[in-house]
Amino acid sequence: MAAGQRTYLDHNATSPLRPEAAEAVLRALELPGNASSVHAEGRAARSEIERARDKVAGLVGARAKNVIFTSGGTEAANLVLTPGFRRLGQQGAARLLTGAAEHPCVLNGHRFPEGAVEAIPVDSRGILDLAWLAARLEKAAGERVLVSVQLANNETGVIQPVAAAARLVHAHGGLVHTDAVQAAGRIPVSMAELGVDALTLSAHKLGGPKGVGALVLASDQFEIADRLIRGGGQEKGFRAGTENVAAIAGFGAAAEVALAGLQQEGDRLRALRDEAEAALLRIAPEAVVVGAQAERLPNTLAFAIPGLKAETALIAFDLAGVALSSGSACSSGKVKRSHVLDAMGVEPALAEGVLRVSLGWSTTKEDVIRFAEACERVVGPLYKRKVSAA
Known part of the structure; x- marks a missing residue:
């Protein structure tokens, strides 16, 4: 060497950082406007965000309107893993089941009471125990459950049977979140095929800037009653605060390149x-x-x-x-x-x-x-x- x-x-x-992402960041940094402003400068900043939203949605087969930008995968997990995440018109989950090998942002970042959280075992290969999950869901009949299962493990790379888990959970009226931070941009990810209700992403895992991520919902029929960051109406009210236009633009560029290749x-x-x-x-x-x-x-x-x-x-x-x-x-x-x-x-x-x-x-x-x-x-x-x- x-x-x-x-x-x-x-x-x-x-x-x-991918060169394409760096170029997008630099271009967006030159924009003077606030994306919430109605003048031309504000509209230019808004256009950058919406272009990026389209590209991030494309990476996981989602609709752009259901992409919520955050400061990263950790914030996205904290935002969605709450009893306040629910389908419109329904009650939220009373219990959270997480894979035993989840990332700390899931294990420590949720907002459920300690006694309402249980770990789903994995086997010696690191694969989720679906039989345990099925039995636990049967036991929880009548209790709404939120299940969080990572798509791929950050330490071992092991890919989880998320689609199979989602079928079990939905059959019992529960909701499913998957942490796709490590998987997105490395293997095909389709929210429809996975059957999940929410998915979280982080830009810097696929060559985008650090400090930006996303929560992606399966449809606009979900709400989060207890939002983390409250204030203005940015990100449709899911996440208040002036958007980081440059980082979001870089995220979109990285997602586009990753998907293309x-x-x-x-x-x-x-x-x-x-x-x-x-x-x-x-x-x-x-x-x-x-x-x-x-x-x-x-x-x-x-x-x-x-x-x-x-x-x-x-x-x-x-x-x-x-x-x-x-x-x-x-x-x-x-x-x-x-x-x-x-x-x-x-x-x-x-x-x-x-x-x-x-x-x-x-x-x-x-x-x-x-x-x-x-x-x-x-x-x-x-x-x-x-x-x-x-």
Whole structure:
């Protein structure tokens, strides 16, 4: 690796800003108007927002009028995961069921009383236990339930059977939300095919700006009685405050590019991911690939090498010029025990060593080669010590 050259393989944390998104941001920054103003300058800002709304809606097969822009996926989840989310004319949910491996923005960001929340187990592959869900819904007959199930896990890339879960929930009169933050732009996402009532997104996971996301509703027949940010009538009253026009424009541009190249890019990233996985297993045959028996995002590889702790490995890879992540480092920047791996029943000693490689639009074959070279440097000394000890 050339001196100073870096390989960035942490797209599930943040994907670098796409050039198209950067151009859109810069163009929108030059607009002087407030999008709520009726003069020409205000209308120009409003046009940027509405163009972006169309593009974001297209990414998930929704109608533009049902896209609500927020500051990110976390705010979007906080906004919708409330007893106040309901179909018009109906009562809201009295109970929230979440997948045990959900992102913290779901597990900690909801607005239900503590005693009204339950976790849906996952199996050793990280897949939702649909039989448990069906039994729990039967038990909850007469009680309206909101279920939140992520489309793809941020740590392992494991894809969940959201459509099957939604059919079960709707058969019992409940509502369904899916966190599609990691999935959108990486695999096809259709709200109609998933059958969900609400879906949340974040721009920076697909090459848009940080600090902007969206809540997308299945139709205009939903309301949120207890809205998070109250004030003016922006975003149809769902989310008050002057819109971040530049970030929203960048979000729209990133969504448009991601959708246009979805199939081709998915195939490219899957090939690179599989190449990285093969190199890893060649260098460290004892390595364990987390979620290997399940359908995964094409860009995600979570693995552990027995005897190698994540904290040590992250530093070693970083010094070797490769940016990876521990699967549990999302919120604090520190390596800590992963609730996702706990839910999957991964042995604690192995879970302490799980690392995540996540590829994206800027990843090249050369990046995978550098990852393999870094693996040799990081893992080699570990095996030498094992041989010496033997």
